[in-house]
Amino acid sequence: MARKKIIAGNWKMNMTPSEAVELVNTLKPLVANDEADVVFCVPAIDIIPVVEAAKGSNIQVGAENMYFEEKGAYTGEISPNMLTDAGVKYVILGHSERREYFAETSETVNKKMLKAFEHGLTPIMCCGESLEQREQGITMDWIRQQVKVGFLNVTAEQAKTAVIAYEPIWAIGTGKTATTEQAQEVCKGIRDCIAEIYDEATADAIRIQYGGSVNAATAPELFAQPDIDGGLVGGAALKPDFGKIVNYNK
Ligand SMILES: O=C(CO)COP(=O)(O)O
Numbered sequence: 001m002a003r004k005k006i007i008a009g010n011w012k013m014n015m016t017p018s019e020a021v022e023l024v025n026t027l028k029p030l031v032a033n034d035e036a037d038v039v040f041c042v043p044a045i046d047i048i049p050v051v052e053a054a055k056g057s058n059i060q061v062g063a064e065n066m067y068f069e070e071k072g073a074y075t076g077e078i079s080p081n082m083l084t085d086a087g088v089k090y091v092i093l094g095h096s097e098r099r100e101y102f103a104e105t106s107e108t109v110n111k112k113m114l115k116a117f118e119h120g121l122t123p124i125m126c127c128g129e130s131l132e133q134r135e136q137g138i139t140m141d142w143i144r145q146q147v148k149v150g151f152l153n154v155t156a157e158q159a160k161t162a163v164i165a166y167e168p169i170w171a172i173g174t175g176k177t178a179t180t181e182q183a184q185e186v187c188k189g190i191r192d193c194i195a196e197i198y199d200e201a202t203a204d205a206i207r208i209q210y211g212g213s214v215n216a217a218t219a220p221e222l223f224a225q226p227d228i229d230g231g232l233v234g235g236a237a238l239k240p241d242f243g244k245i246v247n248y249n250k
Helices: 017-030 044-054 080-085 096-101 106-118 131-136 139-150 156-161 180-197 200-205 219-223 241-246
Strands: 005-010 036-042 059-063 090-093 122-127 163-166 207-211 230-233
Touching (some): 005 163, 005 207, 017 036, 036 044, 090 106, 106 122, 230 241
Parallel strands (some): 005 230, 036 059, 163 207
């Protein structure tokens, strides 16, 4: 089955609302590509102006996080309903920065995954090893654990629509991209893990991205790999270069 590529920007904690609108206006003409889903995952406060600014373009909007309860006394959190009502389609869950700085665990990521599906949001679930884990030779054990816990009680039908982002922590924001072989090997390992949990049809349908210092120069080779269905892009998503990444195949 031919999987449609999905190329997403993760803006992280960058761009005020007015800067966000300016960036969308700059990127809008550059990111047109019918062959890929193009997603801008933006800070919560930028969502409404970005949805508005992206109207009439192929840009879909995602959030960078979400809480797993419906509503109530959870000061500072954002609910799934708030996201869908604002026009959000995707939500990044379990980014390594959230796991490291905000104590997210695979268990809380799993709760968020289930909530996201319940509300028709497509999760982009992040996983990835530290440099230490890679050197210890436990990369795949660690990632399989993250995937298995993250997908607990997720049905095959839901899993087919999900996105997994493989982001080696040592490659994030370091300018150190994983080699094409390393990225393909782990993305294939993740697909094999999905086949074990579910079946071949689910493994064949789920989209797996690579993330970690992706730029216009590295994107074409990475995205051409059989198990890499696009990218989750940090720093380079804030620049006109993102247009080149999205049009990696042109
Ligand atoms: O964390 C990332 C995307 O979620 C990757 O960030 P960089 O592309 O800046 O390395």
